[in-house]
Amino acid sequence: xxxxxxxxxxxxxxxxxxxxxxxxxxxxxxxxxxxxxxxxxxxxxxxxxxxxxxxxxxxxxxxxxxxxxxxxxxxxxxxxxxxxxxxxxxxxxxxxxxxxxxxxxxxxxxxxxxxxxxxxxxxxxxxxxxxxxxxxxxxxxxxxxxxxxxxxxxxxxxxxxxxxxxxxxxxxxxxxxxxxxxxxxx
Numbered sequence: 001x002x003x004x005x006x007x008x009x010x011x012x013x014x015x016x017x018x019x020x021x022x023x024x025x026x027x028x029x030x031x032x033x034x035x036x037x038x039x040x041x042x043x044x045x046x047x048x049x050x051x052x053x054x055x056x057x058x059x060x061x062x063x064x065x066x067x068x069x070x071x072x073x074x075x076x077x078x079x080x081x082x083x084x085x086x087x088x089x090x091x092x093x094x095x096x097x098x099x100x101x102x103x104x105x106x107x108x109x110x111x112x113x114x115x116x117x118x119x120x121x122x123x124x125x126x127x128x129x130x131x132x133x134x135x136x137x138x139x140x141x142x143x144x145x146x147x148x149x150x151x152x153x154x155x156x157x158x159x160x161x162x163x164x165x166x167x168x169x170x171x172x173x174x175x176x177x178x179x180x181x182x183x184x185x186x
Contacts, residue, residue, distance in 0.1 A: 028145040030168065031130020037116055037141060043082045045120070046072060048106075048178045052088035055182050058132035061102025069109070072152065077109035080118055084150040087123030094126075096132045101150060104137055120156065122149045137140040145170070 040158025048064035050056075065083065069075040083103055089095065103119065104111065113119060117139050119129055122148055133177060143158055148170060150156065159169035 011154050012158060017058075017109045028128040030166075031127045031134070031144040032116065032161070032168075033071070033090075033134050035128070035161060037143060038158060039128055040080065040116070040143060041157045042116055042173075043080050043156050043158075044072065045082045045084050045150045045152060046074065047084040047150065047152045050085055050099070050102075052086075052095075052099075054089070056098030056102065058098050058105060060103035061099060062106035065103060065106025066161055068152070069106070075109055077111075077113040077115065079110075079111050080115035081107065082118040082150070082153075083154050084120045084148075084154075087121050087125045087129075087146075091125045091128050093132075096128060097136060098163065100129060100137050102140065104133065106169040111139075114141075116143060118156075118158075119144040120148050120150055141152065148172070174175060174180065 006122045046065065048061070048067035048068040050061055050064055066075065067080065074081050083106075085099075105119065107117065117133060119126065119133075119142070121129065121144075124145045126146025129146075130142055133139040133142055133144065143157065145168070148156075150172060151174070155173040155175075157169075157171040157173070159171075161168050
């Protein structure tokens, strides 16, 4: 077994609890806590139009998430929701914090029902985003994954972690809306 196949362990001393907790970014671009949360299935995807400007405004992020939830009639919090985002720019603490706090505020109706925070990005910051939500914002139930391109109206399954590689299987289900002429011969 080489060093690359073993996920790194990050020891975190919890000042409030006075204990050390191990966070294991289980694969590059993946942060799951607790690991028993997986698998998750048939999670509807929202893709809010977030502006990844130099200073990410949490209120703007929350408003855009609320718009997406309303547009897809998911604002009641009855089911978990995956937030898809296209990260752009640096992953500085300030930008991560603005994004994460805005997402958490925007998903308050979903999170308050006990559903996990599920984030899916197509950039290379999923592990950082997940760890920031856990350590800085106190989210105790989350899945954050990157390297995946999704669109609104998609549904996602994230399977249980494969012990041999630390990877997770992902299935993306897309809805297809046929137009009126499909199959009509003309």
